[in-house]
Amino acid sequence: MPDRAYIKPPWWMxxxxxxxxxxxxxxxxxxxxxxxxxxxxxxxxxxxxxxEGDRYxxxxxxxxxxxxxxxxxxxxxxxQGGRVEQFVPVEISPADRPPLIEAYLKRYxxxxxVASSFRQLPDPADHPTFRINAVA
Numbered sequence: 001m002p003d004r005a006y007i008k009p010p011w012w013m014x015x016x017x018x019x020x021x022x023x024x025x026x027x028x029x030x031x032x033x034x035x036x037x038x039x040x041x042x043x044x045x046x047x048x049x050x051x052e053g054d055r056y057x058x059x060x061x062x063x064x065x066x067x068x069x070x071x072x073x074x075x076x077x078x079x080q081g082g083r084v085e086q087f088v089p090v091e092i093s094p095a096d097r098p099p100l101i102e103a104y105l106k107r108y109x110x111x112x113x114v115a116s117s118f119r120q121l122p123d124p125a126d127h128p129t130f131r132i133n134a135v136a
């Protein structure tokens with residue numbers, strides 16, 4: 001696998017799915033991160049995994065734009081159910097990702113394209129994972 005494994009989401013997920021994701025505010029959060037080049041906030045729908053008292057962002061499609069922006073900015077904003085919070089991400093090492101990925105698949109594996117993305121990119125190193133540390 002290349003160092004920057006990435007699966008481009010299907011067109012319908014970007015064109016339709018992302019727009020309708022705002023209707024499911026209990027499950028879907030809106031992640032906003034400054035763009036690497038422009039500095040303007042880029043917003044994308046994500047799901048937040050709650051696991052053993054911590055919260056995580058996992059990238060099922062690999063090294064996505066939001067992942068690259070989050071790594072560069074080292075901070076982000078989550079809006080879920082009307083609650084907005086600033087956070088600092090802590091990237092989880094690939095060796096510590098398997099139980100998180102297993103929990104993610106158990107919870108969200110039925111969502112369109114999620115399980116298949118993990119089959120296409122089976123190495124945990126290909127799925128950037130961040131613990132969410134809220135900023136007080």
